[in-house]
Amino acid sequence: MVLQPAHERLGYTSFDRERFLDEPAKRGGRTEFARDRARIIHSFALRRLAAKTQVEVPWASDFPRTRLSHSLECAQVGRELGEALGADPDLMEGACLAHDLGHPPFGHNGEDALNELSFDAGGFEGNAQSLRLLIRLEAKTVDSEGRSVGLNLTRASLDAATKYPWPRATNLRKFGVYDDDQEIFQWIRHGAAEGVQSMEAQIMDWSDDVAYSVHDLEDAIVSGQVTLEGLQGDLEKIYAMAKSGYLPDITEAEAMTALTNLQALSCWPSTYDGSHRNLARLKDLASQLIGRFALAAESATRDQYGDGNLTRYSANLVVPRDQRVEVALLKAMAGHYVISAESSQKRYAEQQVIIKELVDMVYSGGEEALESFFLEDWRRAATDAQRLRVAIDQIASLTDPGAYALHKKLSGRS
Numbered sequence: 024m025v026l027q028p029a030h031e032r033l034g035y036t037s038f039d040r041e042r043f044l045d046e047p048a049k050r051g052g053r054t055e056f057a058r059d060r061a062r063i064i065h066s067f068a069l070r071r072l073a074a075k076t077q078v079e080v081p082w083a084s085d086f087p088r089t090r091l092s093h094s095l096e097c098a099q100v101g102r103e104l105g106e107a108l109g110a111d112p113d114l115m116e117g118a119c120l121a122h123d124l125g126h127p128p129f130g131h132n133g134e135d136a137l138n139e140l141s142f143d144a145g146g147f148e149g150n151a152q153s154l155r156l157l158i159r160l161e162a163k164t165v166d167s168e169g170r171s172v173g174l175n176l177t178r179a180s181l182d183a184a185t186k187y188p189w190p191r192a193t194n195l196r197k198f199g200v201y202d203d204d205q206e207i208f209q210w211i212r213h214g215a216a217e218g219v220q221s222m223e224a225q226i227m228d229w230s231d232d233v234a235y236s237v238h239d240l241e242d243a244i245v246s247g248q249v250t251l252e253g254l255q256g257d258l259e260k261i262y263a264m265a266k267s268g269y270l271p272d273i274t275e276a277e278a279m280t281a282l283t284n285l286q287a288l289s290c291w292p293s294t295y296d297g298s299h300r301n302l303a304r305l306k307d308l309a310s311q312l313i314g315r316f317a318l319a320a321e322s323a324t325r326d327q328y329g330d331g332n333l334t335r336y337s338a339n340l341v342v343p344r345d346q347r348v349e350v351a352l353l354k355a356m357a358g359h360y361v362i363s364a365e366s367s368q369k370r371y372a373e374q375q376v377i378i379k380e381l382v383d384m385v386y387s388g389g390e391e392a393l394e395s396f397f398l399e400d401w402r403r404a405a406t407d408a409q410r411l412r413v414a415i416d417q418i419a420s421l422t423d424p425g426a427y428a429l430h431k432k433l434s435g436r437s
Contacts, residue, residue, distance in 0.1 A: 074424055
């Protein structure tokens with residue numbers, strides 16, 4: 024008996040495994056999705072996430088997550104949940120590792136600043152920038168004219184990493200592709216319904232929410248910015264944050280029920296004093312919450328779609344309403360106590376100045392201000408908008424310390 028390759032048994036076709044440029048494997052023994060995962064792991068963009076802010080400033084102390092550690096944790100959740108539903112585990116891990124590659128220095132604050140500066144030239148969105156890195160900026164494969172096609176991943180891997188499969192014209196704030204990246208995007212999405220996420224992208228998206236909600240709260244508790252005893256008294260503000268930023272249709276009653284249910288869990292700590300015992304309890308909370316949210320989605324999806332491999336466009340991930348509300352509330356806790364804190368707002372204002380001055384200095388400085396791998400795009404640029412996009416690409420690629428260092432260098436400050 025001859026067994027099919029693993030990716031074929033899981034329901035992936037040659038169409039799903041196709042690359043924009045045909046690129047035969049250099050050695051046997053790996054699936055196409057394992058090759059994709061390896062390319063992402065070895066990418067420059069992934070390494071740079073080690074010095075990019077997640078929510079808390081990672082070098083303020085030794086505990087908080089960076090954008091890289093968040094991506095690794097998201098990948099662990101996504102790999103296991105995806106495999107449980109029949110998705111290829113290497114494909115899932117790769118998509119989760121890639122989902123934040125395009126985030127600029129200073130987290131969402133940097134994203135907002137770059138979007139404002141480039142609003143009339145196509146805007147900026149971290150997810151669209153992630154796709155741009157994968158299909159264009161991250162040098163791995165070039166076409167016959169010497170133009171980069173990025174990591175040249177398979178169609179299914181690129182689709183799995185696309186959180187918002189639509190252009191800016193559909194939504195000015197949340198979109199997944201810039202206008203000048205449409206050629207490969209249309210190739211990725213060939214045959215897919217407009218605006219519909221693949222099953223793997225839905226798993227990646229939920230895994231991101233799960234990792235983000237649980238671990239950012241953990242960081243905030245350890246740093247002392249969230250006190251467990253104060254949650255009930257601040258519920259009204261936390262609810263407002265959840266409604267405005269994470270789940271617009273959440274009701275106050277749902278928020279109250281969610282907090283009550285979370286606090287009733289046997290793993291929910293009543294206090295945190297920094298002791299080994301309390302830290303272990305906090306880590307147990309993180310583990311159990313991740314299991315709670317992942318298992319809820321797995322069970323609900325299986326209840327609706329039954330057994331079998333749920334891949335590509337054969338199913339949709341089903342996440343129970345209760346768990347969506349709980350995740351939104353956890354996100355809002357970190358949002359209220361960390362992102363909205365007065366000290367954070369002061370830092371954000373300073374960072375926005377750094378970003379805006381950097382864009383101006385790089386754009387004005389041209390070739391002398393750019394890293395070498397942006398020079399070809401700069402020389403090919405025929406309009407001011409295209410040159411601004413190259414400057415934006417340069418700034419977005421920087422780490423947080425790299426942004427400060429480049430600003431210091433270009434401004435001539437000692």
